[in-house]
Amino acid sequence: MQRAGVSRSLTGLAALLTLALGATACDGAGSSSAPRSEDDPSNAVASAVDPKADIKKGLTIGFVPKQEGSAYFDLAGKGGKKAVTAMGSTFVEKAPDSAADTSGQIAAVEALRRQGVDAIVISAQSPDELCPVLKEALADGIKIVTYDSDTRPECRNIFVSQASAQDLGWIEVEMLGKQIGYRGEIAVLSAARTASNQNAWIRYMKDELADGYTGMKLVDIAYGDDDPAKSRAQFQKLIREHPNLKGVISPTTVGLKAAADYLSGSPYKGRVALTGLGTPNDMRPYVKSGTVEKFALWNPSELGEVAAYAALSLASGKISGKEGQGFWAVGVGWFIPAENGVVTLGEPVVFDAENVDDFDF
Structure with a gap:
């Protein structure tokens, strides 16, 4: 789903691979x-x-x-x-x-x-x-x-x-939206409540959801403080407290890996979509296993x-x-x-x- 008047696309971003890794x-x-x-x-x-x-x-x-x-x-x-x-x-x-x-x-x-x-x-x-x-x-x-x-x-x-915070907010909403048919309840697993980057990205996610993704509803934001054990527990809590949850965005490398690790061996694999920001080396096994379809980073x-x-x-x-x-x-x-x-x-x-x-x- 693409907002009116906006020419961004996932294909276009991927095509900028060399530039993105160079700058x-x-x-x-x-x-x-x-x-x-x-x-x-x-x-x-x-x-x-x-x-x-x-x-x-x-x-x-x-x-x-x-x-x-x-x-x-x-x-x-x-x-x-x-x-x-x-x-x-x-x-x-x-x-x-x-x-x-x-x-x-x-x-x-x-x-x-x-x-x-x-x-x-x-x-x-x-x-x-x-x-x-x-x-x-x-x-x-x-x-x-x-x-x-x-x-x-x-x-x-x-x-x-x-x-830019706007690009990161948009790309994460778009990646998840495409996987869940742009409909359903979603949640965010963030890092610390005070993290300025996380909070800026989440603000733009909310803007995107209100602007062009009205079929998706943000029902909760959890904070794992970039601690693997706490992030895993917070992800489990999101799934437990929201039985109709269709997907989760984790805009933190620690949170995304912790959530993917739990999801990969849980009955929710294939039922709850997961995306966010992660490193290729961390996320490779979860992509290969089909736990995570796609994610983004620099x-x-x-x-x-x-x-x-x-x-x-x-x-x-x-x-x-x-x-x-x-x-x-x-x-x-x-x-x-x-x-x-x-x-x-x-x-x-x-x-x-x-x-x-x-x-x-």
Whole structure:
């Protein structure tokens, strides 16, 4: 089902595969936040920016993912480390134990401040709770890049977004809708309640459902906090509490895998459709078994690379994060921040039985 006047299609997105893996991305909270004011600490002094400057060597770039031990954030970290070390600088990573632990991210930022890093790259667990400590880091002269999930624009320099929130909301509703004949009760299995990226995608899912998918009814949203056991339990609860459920969207790699793992051995396989955002390596067995027909994502490693090059460029004085000041991510492409310092990487890629073996991440 396609909205009037919209020319997007699953086939078109899949055809953009090469572009998506070369320059891929999420519009978490950045596009919906208030614009930055002139006196925000994230605004660099224009005269200090030299686009012709070289990337400095010997910088220290700190990465703060949402949690430790996540396959998704491990891939993003590897991409970040690849970029940082290739440019002659030092990569450090500090991760909280749980994706629901904003206090752990605050502690990680404080530790990196004490260490005196040149830039911090963070996937923000909360758009608001992290702002005070990030503003303190900005006041120290540390550059701040958010990736995957944004904070408020005045609390960072650049947000590197996987794809637009609207595209991600639409593609997930469309994938599920096609499987259930665009009719019936559906639910969402999200990550944390405070996750700005998840909440933005869900808002656009609701918009899509109201606009052109009136035969589908969103009956519940559950939160698994990107914990496999909790996500599995929440998925089971959704099925138990909604006996007429036709499908579930899980816009989180941890949630989608946990739900697929339960569904694959349950009597609901073939009765409840499941889709969302996942990595090919995680989801391959569930696609092969027919548990999941299709899902979408971007390349997490390249997301980390682009975020790292944004941080290196900021810390080298090549850019300030201001709209229109472009930077080069070696081997990936040229990126130009738009309004509020948002860099959008590209279209999501749809994976299914025909192409899931073509990818290794």
